Amino acid sequence: MRYELIHAHNPGPYTGAGNNTYLIPGRAPVLIDAGTGDSRHLAGVAAALVQSPSTLLTRILVTHGHVDHASGIGALLAKWPKAVAAKMPWPERDDRYAACWSAIVDGALIAAGDTTLRAVHTPGHAPDHLCFFDEASGILFTGDLVVSGSTVIIPASSGGDLVAYLASLRRVLSLQPVRLLPAHGPAIDDPAALVRQYLVHRQSREDQILAAIRVGVDTVDRLVSHVYEELDEQLVSAARESVLAHLEKLRSEERVRAEANRWVSR
Ligand SMILES: [Zn+2]
Known part of the structure; x- marks a missing residue:
């Protein structure tokens, strides 16, 4: 599958160099994660769409309701009003953002570019956390489930759950993905090794x-x-x-x- 990494331009102590968002070009262009509304991010999305067979952004899939993944939704919808904003519901967080969210359930199949992504509920870092899996290529968009060279925060006093997180890691391992595309840091081409290292x-x-x-x-x-x-x-x-x-x-x-x-x- 084709995808393009588009930086969200929000570096900081908790975001590292800033978030990765991913545009999937094709018949039904889809953006994974909304960033924070930085104008350079919007320009990056627009530039990637120009290269796509269809230039109309159909969906923005948000991996989870943390601010660095979701708060840019209002700016994106202002620029692409026909796009559908979608995520798994987390009511007390979702209301903070300027979007009328479409709900994604575990296992949902979503047209993206020229392929179909499957939503995989992977709670632990956040209760609403989703990964998106392209079975054909083995590519898994992993949000904040993993990050190369570091570990992920489990915010226990705001929706984090270590038991759920460990189960999510095992679930991802069972999908046997060949490449993980996280929201922070580089792509991971040895998913099983990294996930096993996390468990250890x-x-x-x-x-x-x-x-x-x-x-x-x-x-x-x-x-x-x-x-x-x-x-x-x-x-x-x-x-x-x-x-x-x-x-x-x-x-x-x-x-x-x-x-x-x-x-x-x-
Ligand atoms: Zn997060």
Whole structure:
């Protein structure tokens, strides 16, 4: 399948060099992820559409309701009013954005360019998170499910869920994709290796947190400084969320419990 990476021009501590969005040209041009409405992003989409057999943008598929993926929807619809804005519903987030969203369900088949994408619900990073799979080529658009050379934030206090995330990674592995196209960073051409590495990493992080709790490291903040060495100050809140995500998983498995703000093993 053909696709073109179009930068969203929104670099920052949580977005790295900024988001990748993808235009799929062809009979039914589709954009995956909306960026943040930067005029250079809109110009990039327009330039890519000029090269497409049909220049009419039919759909904008949003992988999940985080601001760097969804907030550009109003600017895009102002420029391409006939395009359909679509995502899996996450009501309290969706209302923040200037769009009348069309709902995508797990397994939905969506015409994109000259191919058909299948929506794959992959919650964990966000409850509404979708990947889009082109079975013919084995290409999977992965939003924030994975990022090359790093891990993904599981925002435990705002819709993140580590148990769901691990299940989503296994689900993606079972699709046997040949290329992952994430919303941040470069394409990933060894999907199975990266996803297995992610699973191993989370397991070792969990082992580390459990071991720390057993020796009396008992608050989220103390656990953060225990498991993350030399943490950039801008990333402390993300690290807290990740530790909390592990604690919530361990609590759901009845392996730890919380007493006031202290975590103890059971
Ligand atoms: Zn996100």
